[in-house]
Amino acid sequence: MIHIHPLKIVASFCREIYYAVIHFFLPHFCLTCETTDIKENEIICNTCWSKLPIAPSNDKIMDELKNKLAGGCHFSGAFSLWQFCPETQTIIHYLKYRTFGNLAERIGKAMAKKLTENQLPAQDMLIMPIPLHKTRIRERGYNQSSLLCKAIASETEIPFEDSVLKRVRYTASQTKLTAKERQKNVANAFAVSHREKILNKTIILVDDVITTGVTMNGCAGELLKNGAKKVYVLSAVKV
Template identity: 30%
Template sequence: MKPLKDIFSIFFPDVCVNCQSILLRNEQFLCTICLNDLPVIVYNESTKNMLQNIFFGKVPVENVYSFLYFTKFGITQKLIHELKYKKEQNIGVFLGRRMCYEIERLKLFKEIDIVLPVPLHKKKLKLRGYNQVSKFGGVLSNYLQVPYIINVLKRVSKNESQTLKRRFERFSNADSKFHISDLEYLQNKHVLLIDDVITTGATLVSCCEELLKVKNIKISICTIAYTEIG
């Protein structure tokens, strides 16, 4: 007798998040063709400067890395939509593992002490049920062999969705919305701050401003994706 999961998959097969083709047994979330089309950011001096410039003159950061380009109706947008709104948390694992191959190849983040996620407000967390970067962060912390800490940096006011806001509105809307519950715990640490997507960088800058209240802290940033939104 076939396992219930196999019977279920006959009637409700898993399909590619991007093109909706039926996935083969060895495929997950994306078919092989779409996986090969995943828009991985080629990390070189140009893209390194592009990402660093988001934070230049605002907050000091050691390194900034984003794994994928995010474009409207593109593969990355579809994956992150499923991750955030369809409870497909294992997309975070799927992308995290692939990103770690790139980090290893590029020899990035060798001196990180702690991985911290950009926190959700408790009301949004209760509504969604999870932080979209939690499993992504778990993979990253396991690879780096450092703690993944969720209760030190907290969001103290509820943000409206940033998606449809214009650049200035997004940046001004992110001011002073975070709080550190334990300053001493982060002293003399190199923190890796993670999020799903960088747009203007406003939310990440706001997090960094709060983290910089800690004595002798260093901050690096890592996100699943980067997008340019005017």
């Protein structure tokens, strides 16, 4: 039984209130250039959005991941929208802690475009989020990667599946761990149920941010072990 510290629940509640108050009282403006010429449910204006730094190519990201994952990389390809910078960090922060109007749909739409540009075979594909442990969902209220998946699925018509891959072990926050420690941390953290649903399927694994790729690689390994044909990863931000 996992125990959530009561202070964590209070902190999460306070954060929600904080965002709600800020957005109720402050005039609506772009968080980057401060223009007020922005739609009510957006946090970054179209001009700033179009200037967000584009992520490296699939080949470059794959080279980096293969290096980091020391020969055990399970991906057939890795696509990302943007590079990590203060602006993209803000976007992901808002995506994580509160659903801001159409933020998930806006990012998902751009991610869908990225996927279509790379012309993956459209047949026998599934799109799925990196699962959160149910304890983390309870803390946060939702899985931000699921929101992105739903948006991508509705743009591309690739079926969305979030009941097959489960996070069965609660893993501590990974931000302060080294790559090696992360790899140890995610070992056996994921499990597949209903393997017939993924048999011979090409799977697009979606997360908001890709850093070392260790978590996604843990998922990919589990999917391949259970009969998936190929696994590609797609993220909004590449660190």
